[in-house]
Amino acid sequence: MREAYVVGAGQSEFGSFPDESYRSLFETAFEATIDSVPAGIDPEEVDEAVVGTLGVGGRQLGLPGPAVTEHVGLHGIPVTRVENACAASGYAVRQGVQAIRSGMADVVLAGGVEVMTDISGDAVRYWLGVSGETEWERLSGTTFAGVYAQMASAHMREYGTTREQLSHVAVKNHENGAKNPHAQLRFECTLEDAMEAPTVADPLTLYHCCPTTDGAAGVLLASEDVVEEYTDDPIRVAGVGAASDRVGLFQRETYSGVPASRKAAETAYERAGVGPEALDFAEVHDCFAIAELMAYADIGLCEPGEAGELVASGATRRDGETPVNTSGGLKSKGHPIGATGAGQVVEAFKQLSGEAGERQVDGAVRGLTHNVGGSGGAAVVHVLEREREVGA
């Protein structure tokens, strides 16, 4: 199989930017991506682009893929928009990997963009609803937070998970996000802050929910045939896995885990030839605190019943055994739907390049990214691996 490498990755700041547009955010991310390539790259060398976006609200441009790539000067190349709700750009990266492995491209830009803060809260709720099941969830009045609240309730009932444990996710991710200059919520919070915040959907409080975010992110992938032109510190896409499931939570085999995540992770590990014990860090999809706890078990960091204890133990803090969401995660870094999956790869690229600044995980050579669409109707996992020895 023809290998694919991440040779660059960059993002806009995530946040609320009334003076920015869909295109300008993508441009910022694109420039950061280009600038991140160690040996530099001429944008003319990009063979293909894949753009993930949900197209939240009325801001959606016609042909959003070509609309943003033409804006950054990528003319004429094949451009495809992909959308799998909140996993849009995780799938864009996967599609970029396929394009390279297929031999049809040598250099692919995979990215994502979303503008969400220019519409009302009601409209955001509608568009998040459109990421989940339509007839029996959204149209019956269940909000997206409500779906995850059901998962949290099930997790508590089955495993004894507590609101305090959920709150540890918030504390940890804000601690990390406070150190990330691109994060939306760059401040720390305490356990009490998280536990005593207003309830959004019981048992989830405000601090158990990610914010509404504008932002964009990009990832540059290169084939084994050209990777040396761009870096002498190659980061290989060692494994990719993706899976789907019933879109409606009520139709799935469990409420307290995400089978699609589990399946995607298994495939990615199998292809990478490693297991979760080989990870130096992971960026997981924590749209809600419960989602991070479910991810721990789904990607194999612990058994399903142990996730609450794992986070409370500090094992997933930056200085723990397997740091999770050193970027701040969706919770603190922000969750611009279509940009989130590519944004996770941006953090992984920084960690594996030793460029994560205050958030750097010492000696990181292998990391995982985990991106979920809806409440688990789709999931995609990448295992990324630095080939050069750290410090070499």
Add this chain to the structure above:
Amino acid sequence: MREAYVVGAGQSEFGSFPDESYRSLFETAFEATIDSVPAGIDPEEVDEAVVGTLGVGGRQLGLPGPAVTEHVGLHGIPVTRVENACAASGYAVRQGVQAIRSGMADVVLAGGVEVMTDISGDAVRYWLGVSGETEWERLSGTTFAGVYAQMASAHMREYGTTREQLSHVAVKNHENGAKNPHAQLRFECTLEDAMEAPTVADPLTLYHCCPTTDGAAGVLLASEDVVEEYTDDPIRVAGVGAASDRVGLFQRETYSGVPASRKAAETAYERAGVGPEALDFAEVHDCFAIAELMAYADIGLCEPGEAGELVASGATRRDGETPVNTSGGLKSKGHPIGATGAGQVVEAFKQLSGEAGERQVDGAVRGLTHNVGGSGGAAVVHVLEREREVGA
């Protein structure tokens, strides 16, 4: 390069179906696709799915990819929605080819679906507008027909193309569509019908415009490693090409052709190792009659100025030198946005399998499909080739 083959393709009827849904139409197409595989296939053998849809109107389901694949029983596999306006499922097929060539899948379902007739004409116009440029075309009041009317006017001015020549496209495609049991407008029309019909956007009359359509289509792709399990009459994806361009017509290098189509065709021919003279038929994107004339030159059937004469000569009729749109094309067969590109491959599969009934092109061994997104912001071309000798 690992070869990809079309081993099955099928579609729902195209038309207006108030009693059908997004899911039921996809199911009909899926069953037809499965049933079309010569040696049969167990749906469990499908490794991955790619679903093209614009999601016209309020009918859009959350996570439309997984939502339709779960409905047909494809559980757990990777499913990605792709959207490039009217080229959504042409790109879905291309992505399926990449998945197979990448070695990440052996059997891929690439399909598309759209429901359009359940919303008002104004809403359809909005959603077609969303396929084109936003700020300077749609928001300034230019309809999608208006954009193509500008292209028709430019073509007439530059090349002397006439309204009668445009009308020959309608006559030919209705003649073919009348023989297609899956076509929406199954009746013939005369030159006078087409020329004297009400004007939609000058110089385009009603007969120069495709209808609004519900429908779905599917294509089953298999790798060279497994193709023999499914057929002893393999149809190879000999070449694939795709290209993007400025989304806004006013920003492109010409009004009287589609540069993205030209580039996509050149790539597809190059990869197939053949040129337009080797084609036995082509399915081209005739959302408006002028689009078919532009396609003739863009895919190399003639020089740009000769397209009007070519259609008037009968060379692209079913019994002509290079039959174009034997299915009836978007004009008569119908244009359910997200299903159109896959629907073109359905016709190509039937022609190359000798299963096109009254529309059969004798001895067809090689055909091309050409699918355009918006007014040319994206285009994708496939060259398909029967490997077995006809009659063997």
